[in-house]
Amino acid sequence: MRIFQPLALAFLFSSLGANAASHDKRPFSMHPQAKQILAQDSTSWDQRLPFDDGVITGKLENGFTYYIRKNVEPENRVTMYLAVKVGSILETEKELGLAHFLEHMNFNGLKHFPKNELVDYLQRAGVRFGSDLNAYTGFDETVYQLPIPSDDPELLKNGLQVMRDWAQDALLDEEEINKERGVVLEELRGSRGAQQRMRDQYYPLLLNGSRYADRLPIGTEEIITHFEPTTIREFHQKWYRPDLQSIIVVGDIDPQMIEQEIKRLFADMKKPAAPQERKKYTVDLLDKNQFMVVTDPEMQYTVGQIIIKHPEEEVKTVGDYRRSLLKAVYNEMINGRLGELTQSANPPFLQAGVDIGEFIGGLDNLSAYFVAKPGAIAEGFKSVVRELDRVDEFGFTDSEFSRAVVSMHKNNERAYVERDKRRSDSYVNSYLAHFLKDNSVVSDEYRYQITKELLTTLTLSEVEAIGKQYYVDQNRDVLFLAPDKEEANLPSEATVNAWLGEVNHETLTAYEDKVSDLPILAAEPTKGSIVDRTDLSVIEAKSWKLSNGATVVLKPTKFKNDEILIHAFGPGGTSLYSDADYFDASNAAMLVNSSGLGQMSTVELQKYLSDKKANISPFIGERTQGISGAADREGLKTAFEMIHGYFTAPRIEDDVFQSTIGRIVSSMENRENNPSFVFSEAIQKSLYGDNIRRNPATVPDIQSIDQQKALAIFEERFADASNFTFMIVGSFTDEEITPLIEQYIASLPTQERDNAAKDLHIVEPEKGFEKVVHKGKEDKAQVRLSFYGDYDYTEAENLNMDALESVLSIKLIERLREDESGVYGTGASASYRKQPSGRYAFHIGFGTSVDKYPALIQSALDEIRKVKEQGPTQVDLEKFFIEQKRQHEVNLKDNRFWLNSLNEVLTNEEEFVSIVNIQEDMKKVTVESVKAVANKYLDEDQLFKFILLPDAK
Structure with a gap:
């Protein structure tokens, strides 16, 4: 059961914007009610939104x-x-x-x-x-x-x-x-x-x-x-x-x-004879401003928040819905500006955001937050206020407004295209909000039509008026959350008021919206060709060999109407680089992905992509490098241009490099305050010593990253596409995809070189041990029991290991939670790999009180002993079988599952039939086979006990 606490931090509140919705150029018939409303004058905006006619409801x-x-x-x-x-x-x-x-x-x-x-x-x-x-x-x-x-x-x-x-x-x-x-x-x-x-x-x-x-x-x-x-x-x-x-x-x-x-x-449920009134509680406005500073020794960041409260605006009528669209446009534009600031060479904060949306207890709010850089609380606070003031004084630009509205149009179109693929959970949540909060619920058709039409009626002046209504100096709370050690640097209420006054008296200038008219690529690449086609009939897919040596595996589906997922990998990764170059290599893709691409800067690229469904990101892992992303049909060409751009025209911009390194270093300032970080670091060091490839990076490690070397490593890893494998899954046809593959994939550069990844031989110790870490104020313990070792990677072994994970999780919950009432949550987790050598990890974790953890460890080990001696019960094994069967039925109609499965099969050089043949393979899993796997891998000599306890008193 999850506990719902909706106010963890004020900046986590979500706004009441329009439902996102792919560009569909087909003619449509407007919903009659939408047509009637929009045909009338503005007074029709008082008409209530019609209830979803696709649901049967009653009382x-x-x-x-x-x-x-x-x-x-x-x-x-x-x-x-x-x-x-x-x-x-x-x-x-x-x-x-x-x-x-x-x-x-x-x-x-x-x-x-x-x-x-x-x-x-x-x-x-x-x-x-x-x-x-x-x-x-x-x-x-x-x-x-x-x-x-x-x-x-x-x-x-x-x-x-x-x-x-x-x-x-x-x-x-x-x-x-x-x-x-x-x-x-x-x-x-x-x-x-x-x-x-x-x-x-x-x-x-x-x-x-x-x-x-x-x-x-x-x-x-x-x-x-x-x-x-x-x-x-x-x-x-x-x-x-x-x-x-x-x-x-x-x-x-x-x-x-x-x-x-x-x-x-x-119908036979009875009400009490004299039912008690179900009173509705509210949060009253106090018509005053408030201020507070709160510190804690384990807080990792300094967070400043401005919360300006207003009476709730419910969305009941067409006009209400239109106002929600205006708020969504405001939120998108102001956050776009704050996002640009984080990409400057010396950003004023680590992160910031503004949101006009729902609060609690009958209130809405404008909530602004920032995560401060160490020693820069005033700078962060003033920068957020400055941008709010800049909008208040000068408003937004026409180009910002146009871009935001077009983006919302595109989202509306995408949702409409997928309306017959909409999952049941999203409907449930709508009806849940209707019952609990009396929120409006409209049909997919009506929402699409009314959003499409209302977006054309929005004006920039109305959006700016929304900002002026919500950004006021009344019912305003200013809240700072920080580590104890920052207490002396935190402002008083008088200081904050002085900061507000200083910004108010600054001479501000209007925002300049920088966009580019250049294409991503300076020139269209010379086409390559498809030289061989193989039918993968067992999974209804195909494999094409390209003229440059690259392979493309295609799996067309109809699971979504307009969703195309892309993933590619090539061998090599950071394993090919020395420890001295490791941090350059391991951060190169992140720095490139944070920068622009081809002829566009970061900001220009983000604005160019704002109305497109095209998202491609590069990665460099330990043994592979590649790209991953998604697009719809309309954005597919852009996605392929980005793929080609990352191979041939990557960049790491100076401002982005300085900003990223600075923000990473700043974010590391107080991490030793966090018990979870200290525990995790201690585990890694105890398992891998000082190996930099397994331990958290230090400040000197990050500061050692060289911009040019990182870019050179990235270019080197993507200089040879000949042994890259591209996987494309989703709603496309051969006719649509072929010219893009020939133009942008078959044309990628190649080199004659050995790209094979190296085995770094980084493994856990052969013999287990116990590691106790003391960190934290709370009187609680965190336990992780782990087994590591060599592994015989086969399909049968993997399924038996999965079964062991499942049946042992069941027993741990029954014993530690239900019988002994000692934990809230617990379970087992198994992972295994084939490359570079077969290895496994098997974990059991739980949190409990300091006085209970020794006995609960023994109970967990006792459950392991029972499985090793007797095997799982047939009942628990049957639970595993049916869960796998039911989940597999759903997975087989999911694009993401297919992309991940193709990647696993191709990376490990397995048979494609394993993706669909799970039911046959399950027949090989028995009580005895799971018992054998438990005895093989859960050896007490390979047990590592990691225990987090509070600070010694």
Whole structure:
């Protein structure tokens, strides 16, 4: 179960912009309601947005609400959500944390699934606990989610029964309640750290002293430990009632049948005779400005924030929706300017952003933030304010406005093109917001048409007016979060007011929008040719050999209407360079990718690509280098130009180089404050000594990077395309792709040289050991148990290792969480490789209290011992089989899965049939084969124990 805490940092709030949506030049028929509205004068903007006509919705006599929609993406799957308008905001002082605790209890005993039978039953059906089966508790709601297969009538029926049990039939057994206390306490313990400690201090100010500040969903240790079972039962009876609940069912189902089942299952739910009022709480505006500085010893960065609060503007009418588009345009343009500043030679901050959007408790806000460079808090703050003031004084340019609107047009088109491929989850989220917040829900057709038309009505002056409305000196909070050691350098409220005054009295100049009319490439390359074509019928793909020696593997699909994924690799990588050149080599692709390309600078390239779906990035790994990206049909030529450009015309700009190195060094300033970083660094050093290729880079390492050497290494790695393999997956035809391959791939340069990667022989020690690290204020422990060693890489071995990971994860959750109540989350993780030599790593991880970790380590090792001695149970193995089968069914219709699978097969020189033959291969996995793999690789001599404990007191 995930805990929903929506205010971790104010700059994480999202805006209420338009839904993104590929350029479709086909004629369309405007939705009648959109046509009617736009044919009238501006007063028609008061007309309410029409509800999505693709969903069946209704309310039973007892007040229970339902939403049902047929959607076949993914096929043979359905997603069900149960939403309850009950969160931590409704808790009394003696109930703090019980809304969240109750969410936990709905997985620990239901009328039709007592004790832990719910998780066990669904795992047998291929539903993954934590990723598929999940829930969260927020301030105002609790939401349960269950995606399941819909091609099994019995499972579908039982899925609806789960929803019914969640709605009102939790058993709330005292024994199960007492067992779950430890789990929730460990969740609370795991959440404690710098962010939580600081949040406890600034929430009352940020939330204007409202009830929200005292109602974090996780609750308090005192209440979780000591509440009486009758208290949670009374809370359940009081709030889990049909008039506060809704079921949302979207997927490959018969809507009429689902509607009848909902009526049958939920109509008998009863409301209390005298239901308690479900009060709506708000955050009131105080009509004053506030200021606060919060520090913590484990905070890694100094973050400054300006939050200007306003009454919430709901999106109910056409005019409201139009205003949301204006806000989205403002956000895009102001953030474009801040992004340019980060790419200057000496940027004033590490990162910054501005957002006009939703806040909480009936408020919206303009939120501006920056992450300060060390010793440059004033510079960062003033720079953000300066850009806001510059817009306030001069506005935006016509070219900025045009570019932002065109970009939104393109996004709208892309969403519309993919409307019949829209996944069920996105529909569920829309209906969830409608039930919980009364947000508008319009159809895909209507949204496309109304967005398309309204974008043409927006004016630059209206966008600028939005900025002036939100950027005001009232209801403004200024908040600084910083490491303890920065406390003496942090400003007072008087100092901040002085900074504001200084910027206000500066003589500002208007922004200059720099764009380029040049193409990416200075000249069109001379075409090459396709010299050989091979049909890969087993996976419905093909392989082409090009005249320059490069290989292209093509997998046309219809999984998306307009999505093309591209990945390419060639042998070599950083393995070919000495330790002295390692940091130049390992950072070269990042520096090139951060710069411009061909004839365009960084800023010019970003603006050129703003209205295109074309994104290509180079990489240099340890054993390979290559490119990766995506495009739609319209942007495909641009993507191929970028590929050719990275091979033939890369650049590392002076400003970008200085900016990037400076920001990386600045970001490293306080990382030793972070217990997670210290723990990770200690693990790497204990495993690999001082090997620079496995340890985090130091400040001198980054400062040693030479701009020209990095560019020379990049050019060298991409100078020979003859043994590169390009993979292209998605919605294209041979006729569309052939001329681009001939023009931009077959023309790439080649050299006669040996590009083979080197085996650096960097491996973990042969014998395990224990490493204890002390870092952190919180009284908690983090444990990682790891096994490393040589590995026999075969398809059968890999599947058995995956099965071992799965069955051991099940046992760890059952033992450490359910039986011993010692952890919130745990599991096993296996990884393995073939090149340069077969190696594996097998990890078990969990967080817990300092007093429990030794016993829990022994419990985890005991579960390993059982698997080694007895093998997994057949039941757990069957859970692995069905989960793999169900997941593979979905994967086979996903472009990203195919691209990753092709890359793995080609990199490891395996058979293509392995991608589709998993069901046959599964037959080779047995209790005995998994037992053998466990004994082979989980040898206690190769066990490494890594333990993070708090600072010694």
